[in-house]
Amino acid sequence: MPSSKNRLPLTVGLSALFAVAALGASVMYTEHAINQAIAEQLPAGVAAALDAKEQAEVAAAKLQILSQWSAASDIEVKGRNIYGKADAEFTLVEFSDLECPFCKRFHDTPKSLVEQAGGKINWEWQHYPLQFHNPTAAKAAHAAECVSEIAGNQAFWAFTGQWFERSAMNGQGIDDIGRLAREVGADSKAFDACMASGKFKQKIQDQMDRGTAMGVTGTPATVVVDNTNGQKILVKGAQPAKALLQAIGQLVEQRNQPASLAQPGKD
Structure with a gap:
């Protein structure tokens, strides 16, 4: 039967392994959450940017078009x-x-x-x-x-x-x-x-x-x-x-x- 001295390194080794695994899972989860958040927000951000661009184009067109009909x-x-x-x-x-x-x-x-x-x-x-x-x-x-x-x-x-x-x-x-x-x-x-x-x-x-x-x-x-x-x-x-x-x-x-x-x- 192994002595307690022999079991101690094994216990420590398993604990370290579990800790590393947990850390890796945590990092992977955090990265996934970030990627998901970006994926969810990107369409809204792009839509907002395109909407702002169109509004600017419409405003510029309005000034130019109406000026031709000043009478x-x-x-x-x-x-x-x-x-x-x-x-x-x-x-x-x-x-x-x-x-x-x-x-x-x-x-x-x-x-x-x-x-x-x-x-x-x-x-x-x-x-x-x-x-x-x-x-x-x-x-x-x-x-x-x-x-x-x-x-x-x-x-x-x-x-x-x-x-x-x-x-x-x-x-x-x-x-x-x-x-x-x-x-x-x-x-x-x-x-x-x-x-x-x-x-x-x-x-x-x-x-x-x-x-x-x-x-x-x-x-x-x-x-x-x-x-x-x-x-x-x-x-x-x-x-x-x-x-x-x-x-x-x-x-x-x-x-x-x-x-x-x-x-x-x-x-």
Whole structure:
């Protein structure tokens, strides 16, 4: 039988072995816990970083985009989206489709006229999404109305301008409508709720009916209005600025004649 002296080194050796094993297990557990914590926190950290990056990009885009539409006031004028001075002598009432390539080509023409007219001309938007560009054109029109309600008149004009720049046209639309809405200042949750509601469908239809009653059959179509007496001339197609100025000249000559059609956007 082994003596107690012989058993002592064995006992000490086993104790040391168990201690080392326990230490190793503790180190392994600690390392696992650290790795698990990192794995759990990393996605949240990456998401937060990406979110912050997107917010910075959206903020920078907003400043750049809105600056291009400085002639638009922040608020609508009696529910009308007007670019330029509300009390201008003449109004270019454009019936437009956000998926129409001719409207895209024409879009800078009334904008430039307003900006060069010294407050004598303004520009009013009326929706006229064409059937063969739907559902995208109608969705774009509704999105523009949501932006106007949430972020204001200037944001509306910035949104329509950017839509023309980004869309491939003819019903193809843009990849991320929500991103564009945020870039012109619309709150994301409010915009999504507005789009889901469909609340502006009737307004868009009313504008289309008004245009049809005035002789609009395609887009773009511009009703040039003399605001001193309500006289109007319809100019069809993506005409050059010269055609719009000629219509204004004719209206000046006709100022002693009675008004004809009712002005769109007014009851």
